[in-house]
Amino acid sequence: MQFVPSYPDKYQGIPEQEIFERIKAAKQKLASKVVILGHHYQRDEVFQFADITGDSLKLSMEAAKRPNADYIVFCGVHFMAETADIVNDGKKFVTLPDATAGCPMADSAKDKDVRRVWSYLQSVIGEFKICPITYINCYASLKAFCGENGGTICTSSNALKVVEWGFKNFDKVFFFPDQHLGRNISKLYGIPKDEILLVNYRKPDLGVTVEQLRKAKVILWNGMCPVHDRFMVEDIFAARIEDPLIQVLVHPEVPEPVADNSDLMGSTEFIIKTVTEAPAGSSWLVATEVHLVGRLIKKFSDKKIKLLGKPICMCSQMDRTTPEHLCWNLESLAEGKVVNRVSVETGIIKWSKIALERMFEITLLNDEANKLSGKSTSAIK
Template sequence: MKNEVDTMLADVAIPQVKIPAHPVPRVLPVEEQESLKERIKIMLREKDAALVAHYYTDSVLQDLAEETGGCVADSLEMARFGIEHPAQTLVVAGVRFMGETSKILNNEKRVLMPDLAATCSLDENCPIDLFSDYCDRYPDHTVVVYANTSAEVKARSHWVVTSGIALPVIQHLAAQGEKILWGPDRHLGRYVQEMTGVEMILWPGSCVVHEEFKAEALRTMRRLHPGAAVLVHPESPKEVVDQADVVGSTTAMIQAVLRMANKEFIVATDAGIFNKMRQLAPEKVLLCAPISGDGTTCEGCARCPWMEMNTLEKLAQVLETGSGEIHVEPELAARARVPIQRMLDFAKTLKKG
C-alpha cells in the first residue's frame, strides 16, 4: 500500500545533460555481420575475455554474449558475473557506470568497453563536487545512491542500491532510525518514499529515457489494449507509475512477462529489454509504452542513446587494440566497494530470511 509523504527535493541546480543524437547504425550485410561475430568469438577466447551485456543493448550484442558464455543482465548482475567468472578480461557492453562497477568489484581484472563516451543521464546529473558538497550539509543523514552513479559518488555514499533492492534497504535503514539522503533519481526516490512512507531528501536527477513516457498517451493505449498488463520501471514519472500493474526493475519486468497470464504487455522501459522477453516468452505480444503521440501507435520506442553507442564494430575494435579500458584507482575502488558490498551482504541476508 502506498503512503503519502512530502517530497523534499535537494535545493541544488544540477547540470544540463547534453543528449547525443540517436546514432544511425550502419546496417551490416548478413555475411559481414556473421564474419565480425566469428572474429569477436575468436578474440574473446584468445584474450581470455568474457562479454557481459545489459538488457538495453542491441539484441545482436546480447545474443553474442550468451553464445560465448558471457551474460546478459542488469548492471549489478553484470558486475557480479565478473567476480564469479575466471576470465581475466571483462568486456562490458553498456554505459560507463556499469564498466566502473565491474572494475570496482573486480579491480584485479581488465575491464574494456566498446565506447567510453557511453554515459548515463543520472550519472551526469550527479557530479561528485556538487553531490559531496550537498551531503556535507546533512552530516547526520545516511547517503543512499542508485547504482547509476560514478565511482566517486559511490565512494561518497554509505549504501549503493539497485531498483530491485531499494525498498527493503530503505525500510531497514528507517527501522534503525536513520535519516536518508537519496540520489540521484528523483522518480525512483519518490516511488520508494510512497511505498515505504519513509521521508527522504531527493537529489533532483532523472533518466532521460524513462522521463519521456507520456501518461495521457498511456491511458489511451490501455483503452485500446484492455487486456494488456502495464509494466513500468520506477524511474518513470509518477503519473506513469500509477497506471502500472507491475512496477519493478528490468529483471522483475522480465519475470512478470513469464508468470502473468496476459497475452499482451505494455512496457515502460528501454525497448532493448524486448530481446530477452521474446526469448523467454515468444508467444507474448510486447508493446512499447508511448513516448510521443496520442497512444494509438508507438511513434518512437524508448531507446537510450548512450546504450546505442555499443556496436559489433566497436566491440571488435577494443578487442583488437585494447582501447576502451576502464581505470578506477585502487584506493577509490576500495572505498566505492564498501557501500556496494554492504548491499550485497544485505541481499544475502534477505535471501536467507
C-alpha cells in the same frame, strides 16, 4: 550532426558478416581469458556475443566468478564498467568497447556537487542524521562517498529494502541521482508526499527553505534517466481503453504518475521474469528501454507484448556500442593490447566496496525475513 565513430578508421566500411566472423575468431582465440558482458539495453548485433547477460550488478558479480578471465569486456556504459572493476578489486582488465558510452543520469551527480549539497544538509539538519543512498547508476566516487558516510547503494530490485534500512538507522534519507526511483520507492515505503522533497543542487540554498529541509523525510537529487522519464501516463489510459485486460509492467525509473498507474513495477530482471512466466495469450504493456522490450516481443510471440507509448524510448548511450567497437576491443586484446580500460582508484574501490557490502548485507537480511513471513522479494509493487 555527423556520427563520428570512436574506433580506428580501419574498422569502417567492413561488411557486417565479416565483422561478426572476426568477433567470433577473436573470442575463440582469447577463450576463457575473456568474458563479454551484455547489458539488456544493448543492441541485438552486440548482445548476441555476450557470455553473460543481465543488469549491471548481476553482470559484475557473475564476471567475478570467472577466475580465469583476465579481461572483462563490458558492453554497457561507463559506470557499469567501473562497478565491474570495483567488484573485481581492480585485479582484472575491464574494458568498455566504446569509451564514450556514458549515462546522463550518472552525469547529473558530480562528486563535488553531491559533497557540497551534503555539507549544506548537515549544516541545516545536523550530522549523523541523514543516510546517503545512491542508486547504483552513478560514478564510483559517489559509491565511495556513501561508504565513507555510513550510507549504501541500491539497485532497482532492492531499493525498497535499502530505504527501509536507511530509516531504521537514520532520521532522513538523501537519495541520488534518480529522483523518480527515490520518489516511487519512498511512497511505497509509506512516506507522505509532503515529506518527500526535491532539491535543486544548482542553487546555493538548494531552492528550498530550511523549514522544508527540516520537515522532509526524503531529500531527492534532481536527476533522472532521460529514457524512462519519457513514458507518459496518458498512454497507459489509452492502452487500457483499447484492451481492458492489459497489464502494465514498469521499471521504477519511470515518473510518478506512470508508476502510480501501473500494475507491477520492478527491475529489468523482474520484468523479464514476469513476462517469461506469464500465460500464453496474456497482454502486457511494458515501460522500459526499447531493445529489451523488442527482444521480449520476438521471444514470446504467444503473448501480446507492447512498448508503452508512441515515442521510442531508446538509450542512445547504450546504443553507441557497435559490433565494430566490440571487434576492435577483442582483436586488440587477442594481440595483447588493452584498449579503453576502465580503472577505479584503490581508495575509491575500498570505500565503494564497503557501501556495496552493506547493500548485500541489507538485501540478504531482508530476504531471510521475507522468507520467514512468506513475502515476495522480487517485485517492488
